[in-house]
Amino acid sequence: MGPGKRSLLPGRRGVLAAAVTVVCAVTVLAVPGVAFANSGSIAAPASRPGTAAQLPPSPSPSASTASPTPPPDKDLEAVRVKLDELYHDAAVATDAYNAAEEKSRKQSAEIDELNKRIAKGQARLDELQDRMGAAARAQYRSGGLPPEAHLLLSDNPENFLDGARRVMEGQRATRGLLSELTRTQQDLEQYTEDASARLEQLEANRKAKDAARRKIKKRIAAAEKLESRLEKAQKKRLAELEEEAALRAQTAWLxxxxxxxxxxxxxxxxxxxxxxxxxxxxxxxxxxxxxxxxxxxxxxxxxxxxxxxxxxxxxxxxxxxxxxxxxxxxxxxxxxxxxxxxxxxxxxxxxxxxxxxxxxxxxxxxxxxxxxxxxxxxxxxxxxxxx
CATH class of the missing domain: 3.90.1720.10 (endopeptidase domain like (from Nostoc punctiforme))
Incomplete structure (x- = not known):
């Protein structure tokens, strides 16, 4: 019997039994796959949650007669596997949290850019509306007479024709203003719609982050509670089991x-x-x-x-x-x-x-x-x- 086993005195078996009870009581999400890392101490590649965590089958009657008390390492191994599962769940949730955080950063930047475009577009729209208003007032001051009437009333036809050209240029400019005004209004509507969609996505990612954060904290708290039930000697032996599992896996790989x-x-x-x-x-x-x-x-x-x-x-x-x-x-x-x-x-x-x-x-x-x-x-x- 190794040093770690000798350290588990009868009085400490009760502590370990309580820890194993916590193992059975901890509720974890059904995440398929293998157990997560413990400082490089991982179950061998064949280990998988739901299989590796199972305790070995009960010994046969003859075996029970020869060794009526299961070795302490059996219970500690169950604790090690459960810890791996909990930390694996926390790792999956951490990846989900990080992904949501990255999306939120990107969407926040997009919203800021859209807000800048909206402000710029609104300023341009105000300017165009002012120019359209000035054109309308100028037309009102001219009396709104058709070009033929201005020709009849003009003392100088050349001045009239020159003025007519300016009027035509002004009309083209007015039509250009109307077109730009329409495009600017449409752009503003699209920017506003896009910003609204980004805000909805941002809120969805905020909820995803919160859910992932809660899961991470829950899994880590469960793992810490499980470890806290172990005495110092048991924790030391647990660390040895982790190192042994890592060594087995690395040796098999090499x-x-x-x-x-x-x-x-x-x-x-x-x-x-x-x-x-x-x-x-x-x-x-x-x-x-x-x-x-x-x-x-x-x-x-x-x-x-x-x-x-x-x-x-x-x-x-x-x-x-x-x-x-x-x-x-x-x-x-x-x-x-x-x-x-x-x-x-x-x-x-x-x-x-x-x-x-x-x-x-x-x-x-x-x-x-x-x-x-x-x-x-x-x-x-x-x-x-x-x-």
């Missing part, structure tokens, strides 16, 4: 011989991105954060590439959707490794089979094995750059 195929050299911008990301080691994970003192997973990768002069999408899901996909065996430092079936986590490959990433709440930016989480794929922000 066992495929993938490291022998990895040999890409970083581009110039890739080296800058890696330098930025690794300079953040030790900084806390905070959901929705983009630095400079705290980061979430995609906040770290997006800011790293922005610092290299190559902006990329804000969220891990958008990074997966919009950046160029490359084969895992072709990845090079600076590439982004996307994790889980729902692209809810991302790290930056830094070479030698490792990534730098911001794992989850309660952890800091760290370097871990690239294979410690189930890899969805790899994307390259600067796909056109040479090594």
């Amino acid at each position: 066992g495929t011989g993938i490291l022998d195929e990895l040999g890409g050299t970083a581009s110039g911008q890739g080296r800058k991105a890696v330098a930025f990301a690794t300079a953040q080691l030790g900084k806390p994970y905070v959901w929705g954060a983009e630095g400079p003192d705290t980061f979430d997973c995609s906040g770290l990768t997006s800011q790293a590439w922005a610092s290299a002069g190559h902006p990329i999408p804000r969220t891990s899901q958008e990074q997966w959707k919009r950046l160029k996909h490359v084969a895992i065996e072709d990845m090079r430092p600076g590439d982004l490794v996307i994790y889980f079936h729902d692209a809810s986590h991302v790290g930056m490959y830094v070479g030698h089979g490792t990534i730098v990433h911001a794992p989850r709440p309660g952890r800091t930016v760290t370097i871990t094995g690239a294979g410690t989480m189930p890899i969805l794929g790899v994307v390259r922000p600067d796909a056109g750059a040479h090594e």
Whole structure:
């Protein structure tokens, strides 16, 4: 029996039992996929919520006779898997929050631009209306007589013809004013309609952000409550189990011989991105954060590439959707490794089979094995750059 097992004295089993009770009591959304990262300590790629969290089957009668009390690690493993599920849910909600935040920023900027256009259009409309009013008053002062009457009443036909030309020019100008007035009115109506639509979208995104924020806080609070039920020795053993799970996953990944195929050299911008990301080691994970003192997973990768002069999408899901996909065996430092079936986590490959990433709440930016989480794929922000 290892040191961690010896530390779980009979009196502490009650504490652990309470923690496992919390595991069973915590209600989580049914999010398919695999459990989220724990400071690089992730279940092996085969682990999935709904399957990995299940306790092993009850031992046979003969086994029960030989070992009537289940090993403490069995209960702690259930706690570890449940924590992974809770933090995975929080990661998914964080991506939803970040996406809504990005949309809100864009829509706010569009609304500001539309408001400027509306103000400019209204000023132009007022000017045109003043000019139309002046033209109408001038026509009124002339008595509104037709050109033939002015010709008969004129003492100088040449002056009349010259005046007639000016009148015709004025009429053309008036028609031009009317056309511009109409276009300006139509533009104002369209700008106002567009601004109204953007405001509706902004409100919808505000509600989406609020819903995501509530979900994040709920999942993190449930995870913290679960961890708080453990005693110091149990927390230490839980951390060991996390590291063991990560090591198993990384060893299995490296066992495929993938490291022998990895040999890409970083581009110039890739080296800058890696330098930025690794300079953040030790900084806390905070959901929705983009630095400079705290980061979430995609906040770290997006800011790293922005610092290299190559902006990329804000969220891990958008990074997966919009950046160029490359084969895992072709990845090079600076590439982004996307994790889980729902692209809810991302790290930056830094070479030698490792990534730098911001794992989850309660952890800091760290370097871990690239294979410690189930890899969805790899994307390259600067796909056109040479090594």
